[in-house]
Amino acid sequence: xxxxxxxxxxxxxxxxxxxxxxxxxxxxxxxxxxxxxxxxxxxxxxxxxxxxxxxxxxxxxxxxxxxxxxxxxxxxxxxxxxxxxxxxxxxxxxxxxxxxxxxxxxxxxxxxxxxxxxxxxxxxxxxxxxxxxxxxxxxxxxxxxxxxxxxxxxxxxxxxxxxxxxxxxxxxxxxxxxxxxxxxxxxxxxxxxxxxxxxxxxxxxxxxxxxxxxxxxxxxxxxxxxxxxxxxxxxxxxxxxxxxxxxxxxxxxxxxxxxxxxxxxxxxxxxxxxxxxxxxxxxxxxxxxxxxxxxxxxxxxxxxxxxxxxxxxxxxxxxxxxxxxxxxxxxxxxxxxxxxxxxxxxxxxxxxxxxxxxxxxxxxxxxxxxxxxxxxxxxxxxxxxxxxx
Ligand SMILES: [Ca+2]
Numbered sequence: 001x002x003x004x005x006x007x008x009x010x011x012x013x014x015x016x017x018x019x020x021x022x023x024x025x026x027x028x029x030x031x032x033x034x035x036x037x038x039x040x041x042x043x044x045x046x047x048x049x050x051x052x053x054x055x056x057x058x059x060x061x062x063x064x065x066x067x068x069x070x071x072x073x074x075x076x077x078x079x080x081x082x083x084x085x086x087x088x089x090x091x092x093x094x095x096x097x098x099x100x101x102x103x104x105x106x107x108x109x110x111x112x113x114x115x116x117x118x119x120x121x122x123x124x125x126x127x128x129x130x131x132x133x134x135x136x137x138x139x140x141x142x143x144x145x146x147x148x149x150x151x152x153x154x155x156x157x158x159x160x161x162x163x164x165x166x167x168x169x170x171x172x173x174x175x176x177x178x179x180x181x182x183x184x185x186x187x188x189x190x191x192x193x194x195x196x197x198x199x200x201x202x203x204x205x206x207x208x209x210x211x212x213x214x215x216x217x218x219x220x221x222x223x224x225x226x227x228x229x230x231x232x233x234x235x236x237x238x239x240x241x242x243x244x245x246x247x248x249x250x251x252x253x254x255x256x257x258x259x260x261x262x263x264x265x266x267x268x269x270x271x272x273x274x275x276x277x278x279x280x281x282x283x284x285x286x287x288x289x290x291x292x293x294x295x296x297x298x299x300x301x302x303x304x305x306x307x308x309x310x311x312x313x314x315x316x317x318x319x320x321x322x323x324x325x326x327x328x329x330x331x332x333x334x335x336x337x338x339x340x341x342x343x344x345x346x347x348x349x350x351x352x353x354x355x356x357x358x359x360x361x362x363x364x365x366x367x368x369x370x371x372x373x374x375x376x377x378x379x380x381x382x383x384x385x386x387x388x389x
Contacts (some may be wrong), residue, residue: 009268014295058088060195063352065278066097066202070169074116077201077310082117083378090188091121097202097251100152100161101127109172114294116383118174125181126205127161129252144339149238182209189220200226201310208255211262218262227313229344230272232380248270249333250342256333267360274363275309291380330357
């Protein structure tokens, strides 16, 4: 591994590759089934419902997430999926990251109760990264400086993994599935070969474990869509030294390394760089507050202003036409346990990459107006209820 990292650590040369032209696939060609009926109630008169499914069975999705709650970017992205009548959510699988998985499980169960989607299985997964740890992160900080955010390890709100605080949003009455998330992912992908989109909004530990259990997982899945990685965003991400240390990927770098070398048919990445440009505002919250639904009341009470990292990834999956700028890049992570541990590394499509690096479509700009139409529409709908299966 050491030689890989020495050759590929990108620093300034890596940043230059980002300007190269993309020869990426057309999203509309690549995702013919992702043509969804999303007619925002607020904009019905001016926005045609141009993306309407004519055939089709709804796409099957497993939502793998570090579901901090209540109403974080994590939870709102889950809610966008479960509010959509145009996808079939096979399950919500949870992984420690922004919070520990036991707390996330309770908060996700509660959010799905509020949304009226208790038909969707909630499946807890990895409590800890494969190799990275709170203790190692503290040793790293002693050498290289403090992180501004460390998810569940962040000192200002840290509690042990087994502790589940009282939930302000109410305690759930439903229960999680008695199965590990990695097993659930393997089971679903085997049951529906070539049909399942794995959408990952958190660290990739569950997917790495699933790949270890089923080496054919990547080729059996339809595609991988994820929020993670950091490129040239200037605000330093979770550490002032470098904008390529994005939280999801930093939490479990070895899992990223395993996942990004697997044989996926297609990888789509929404990086930190895009998420920080899209921010929840009081105006958008006010539109949601007009809806008289339990979900709208939950969001009005608990959602916080700020970046919408994960929601953007969901909207771009639902409606690829909102994507205004994307690039084909080889994307990976530095797993050298020194100063560079957990940094995104990348090469342009025309650069020579090691054979195990897979090209990914990386999104850098979306149509913001249309994004908010999609978000508001989904969050103000009545619960779609369980699909007819
Ligand atoms: Ca997340």
